[in-house]
Amino acid sequence: MASPLTDPATDFPRWYQDVLVAAELADNGPVRGTMVMRPWGYAIWELVQGEIDRRIKAAGADNAYFPLLIPESYLRREAEHVEGFSPELAVVTHGGGKELEEPVVVRPTSETIINSFFAKWVHSYRDLPLLINQWANVVRWELRPRVFLRTTEFLWQEGHTAHATERDARDYALRILREVYLPTMVDLLAIPVVTGHKTDRERFAGAVRTWTCEGMMGDGKALQMGTSHELGQNFSRAFGTQFSTETGTLEYPWQTSWGASSRLLGAIILCHGDAAGLRLPPAVAPAQVVVVAVRDDEGAVTAARALRDDLAAAGHRARLDDRVDVGFGRRSVGWEIKGVPVRVEVGPRELAEGQVTLVRRDTREKATVPLGGVVAEVGRLLGEIQQALHDQALAAQRARTTRVATVEEAVEAGGAGWAVLDWDRLGPEGEDRLGAQALTVRCLQAPDGGLALEEGAGGLLAVVGRAY
């Protein structure tokens, strides 16, 4: 059967669009840059959400919900913040049939409205740390939208915290990076990200330091997958939030904010997808295994249903495909496009010999397995596929990362992957030169590739690449 997908080696962006449509992940909305997350895409999002939510709660933060609509004047209180977000705002000027006295913006992010409440809630050192997270939609008007990656409306979580000391705020920003985002990317999404901090040019509008997780996609480009910001006292000063210390003095709290979004769905496609469609890491597959009845045969359909039940009872997300009035080839291609990690094919001939066929999506290898061994073998395969997708992505990332000495070499290496060079040799001026070639510094790292925790430390490395 001919693939409904463009070859990714020929036209990667178009292949991405094809996968979105063919795997029924998402659709474009009628308002420019908006998207519809279809059931298959949304079910992946629910699994990602579940893991991030669990990890955020384990890090001590509580969920809450703040209004979508923010008075325009709130945005203006933090100078860098409003400058960063003004060009992207959606503005409500009419409500209930009347023109509003003060226009309100649809939140592009919630630092301002949340800090206006922190100012009411924080009085004493006893109220700190205040650790809040919200799951929400945000709107940023996009000039060059792409589904999941850059959309006018997207879904995300945004954490907002206040701390008594600068050190405590930094520690928490880093804790979120290390205990929430990094393990979610690596263990759940099977995407081996690099971590570091942003240059002044790239950091969040209103932050003093932005920590980031950057993943390499199938075309060698970088995708920013989660960021955690130290906000210093910028917002607490702007909103007049003060607390009395144990010694009775009044101080402004130190803050953080951090977010990860539905963009992660784009990362899964772009990092793991192949010419046959999506390849889902089992940990985020709405169906980890699909049991397909090959054709209209009572025995096969019954056996397929029983296998699905056994697999579900063993704790796997298992689905039955008994749509025997649709061609077997068409259904197989469909499940491959959707990226289901393991397919079990149940046909009458094999069944007569007490066997079925297992197909793993990542390698497309087939194996004949006795009925009684299916559950154990599927369990083994799911673990193996999760690891294999990660290892393959890591190998690709390493193969496409080049240590270079000059801006010229970085430009060359950055065409197909990432370049790593000394930040001392690059600097903000070199960063501008890279920018002219559509390259950006994705993050800065310590000389050993770890996080650069010492303020003003020398010997930093810049990871340079094209980015989504």
Add this chain to the structure above:
Amino acid sequence: MASPLTDPATDFPRWYQDVLVAAELADNGPVRGTMVMRPWGYAIWELVQGEIDRRIKAAGADNAYFPLLIPESYLRREAEHVEGFSPELAVVTHGGGKELEEPVVVRPTSETIINSFFAKWVHSYRDLPLLINQWANVVRWELRPRVFLRTTEFLWQEGHTAHATERDARDYALRILREVYLPTMVDLLAIPVVTGHKTDRERFAGAVRTWTCEGMMGDGKALQMGTSHELGQNFSRAFGTQFSTETGTLEYPWQTSWGASSRLLGAIILCHGDAAGLRLPPAVAPAQVVVVAVRDDEGAVTAARALRDDLAAAGHRARLDDRVDVGFGRRSVGWEIKGVPVRVEVGPRELAEGQVTLVRRDTREKATVPLGGVVAEVGRLLGEIQQALHDQALAAQRARTTRVATVEEAVEAGGAGWAVLDWDRLGPEGEDRLGAQALTVRCLQAPDGGLALEEGAGGLLAVVGRAY
């Protein structure tokens, strides 16, 4: 300790506001009618959401997500629908710094945008039924906002389905009422709702029939807690959605939509609250039991922590209160206001005798319990409290519901509760007379109090009351 709450017998609306603030459930947002759901309130919402989501999935619907922003023209396609929602719309006129060519509205509900996609996705009878749900925020400009009950922005789920036959659509609308909403209200929220269908005057704008769950609040007023609509072919015709039947003819699908919202948090307060604050049904209590160390005593704090761990290990949502630098009385009042169903008080004197005190929130009864019996006794109490809150609400609802024969009697009975009278004697004209007295028909029922499933059936009963 003096209560920070107004006496509900004196001023019920003001008591409600006091509970919202004192229990740290919610705050008013800066834009008129918007709200902040604080961690305690949001944690209750997460439990409500979890149950509704589980039940919706069990009814076969898939979650998805559609855009917040809808072209204004979409709303106009269904005449009754636009008439119903126009006065409440928030309109975005500017995006990305420019005036938009066509203004977009912030969704007040998603029938129109979802149906524009159903028109793309539905082609054949094989595509039906199409069963979609989304969790989302919606915006309806409110003139008389009240936190949780009627807010400019609220959180909800909205289901949207398409079916091959009118019968299948009706069955599904009723299935949602019976298998999702009714058990959630009764078993989870412990609120004994009555069910029925709305009069023409009260039904959803664009529906042919609206089924509803109505709860009675502590002041005898009704609260609409969940609705399930039969939409007929109104939207499929408006959006040109057609499917080919098995015999090859083209038909418009029959549709439903249904929703329940963050208003349910208001219902919990209004139905179960008392002069000491919130009383949470254990099934929706973020903390089902709090173990309080009475004062700064190492043994008591250690024993309290161990008890919390034992209670958590037994599967209860258990919290430790070891803030011994805050007065015991103040903390006790705080947990009562927040509605935690069971409080375990661990003090050094009792502890020396191997005992602790258990206080149940619903009756405020205290009992001394040996340490080794705490876990079992808490488990028993939680079950008992869940049932007791329901039974108490049901008794109140029955005591305040009066069978009457005339509109005049209904007006009198409707001042303190609900009146039930023959719909044949009331009719749309009588309904208008009730409206002049701030009374509405909450729902119509069959003569036996069940759902009136027969079209044009006589002998209907009207349940009349004031409403939130």
